[in-house]
Amino acid sequence: MTMNEDDIFTTVKTNVLAVLPDLDPDQVTMHGTLTDLGANSVDRADVVTMTMEDLGLVIPISEFQEVHDIASLVALLKRHS
């Protein structure tokens, strides 16, 4: 089943806000990066794991090397959905 990009983004956003609760939800957009939002290396990895779990996906860690912003993260997740 291929998931809708908006649904995937919503899941990513939920997890970003769980990891960084101080953020204004409007700050989390497709165009931003997790680093710019204040996520450290462990926070970023946790957002990925939490989102994979929520979406029921398993993606090899190595594939996340191509991820450089939220848009490319959502694209990778969508490709495996």
Added chain:
Amino acid sequence: MKVVVTGMGVVCSVAGSVPEFAVALREGRCGIEPVEGDGDGGPRLAATVKDFSFPDAVAALTGLPETLRQEAVRAAHRSPEALQMDLVSAMQAYGDAGLHDTAPAADRMGIVVAGHNLSSGYVQQMFPKYQDHPEYVPASFALQYMDTDRVGRISQVLGIKGEGYTVGGASASGNVGIVNGSRLVEAGAVDLCLVVGATTDLSPMEKRGFATLGAVAGAGTDDPEHVRCRPFDVRHEGFVPGQGSACVVLESEESARARGAEILAELAGYDLKLSATSLPEPDEDGEATVMTGAMEMAGVKPAQIGYVNAHATATPLGDEIEVRALTRVFGDDIGTPWVNATKGLIGHCMCAAGVVEAVASVIQLRDGFVHPNLNLRRPIDDGCRFVRGAAQPADIEYALSNSFGFGGFNTSIVLRRPPHASVRHG
């Protein structure tokens, strides 16, 4: 060089702060209750921290700057509860010592986290996720299962950049931490050191092991309603697991005076000796040796010790051997010091116990009382001056606090009320 206590913090089953702990000790409040479940033969009594809320506990630290409180929540809002409790007790002690107002340079402050195998309960909670989908074990697990995460995260929040590490000695870990923290200060490696008695998150499997060993009260099919934690009573039958964290700030007297910090007590002496054993059995010789050693370091005679905070877990053999060691050390003066067991009120806080009990001892020195021994009806010994009934007023200058651990760890510390301090009758 004199090493003094300039700050204290505590979170346990009967108190969320040092002032609350002072009231609870004086009232002899008990935090031990029956627990649901554990039908696998494990302990069915526990002294747990009820309704702990990390954001609320941090928000309550109104004496600390808002930015520090925000940083704490940011740094640890997803951490296991055990670490959150340790961070709260460390922040209390940091604030109590006035370090938010005036502190030595960051690299002159150290931290010793007393304890080991601290997060087994958390690890066991994660195990089903690993079994079902190892891919979903989060990266943060790799940090959070480690005891050293307590060092890393507390130092991050409080900006501590001197020496830091964990130390362990089973149930004596708290005193092992106090000894190490004091040595860092004495050696001049730091001006002050936070010693954190770490919350020990035992897994059900570990608790079952203690029950199999015959060390816990109210295990197996015993009706928890009819079992109590009874240190020094003929009906004692084992320890009750307690949840708790405590922190003391140990500081050179010179640094404390330079900062204008209030000196709560002096760490006048300590001793730590092994029994050369892997076994859980207590060792009368080892216990007597460290009590004597701690008093010698403090330059006091047994008759000057007004109070003993006993290790006293309420295991029959442990209590009996400690009484024998006390009797040997105090000799004709055995009737002089008051003796009580904080574990009878708040259970056995495992790795944190020594620091929790150091805090309890300083409170009693400062406030001029000794807390009751709960459930003590028929003492196992007539020589010791056990506190009976309610709290008693007591003008104590020197206190001895014992902690002993499986595997032959014998420790004892001597705390002294500051010479100029008068007793605060609350």
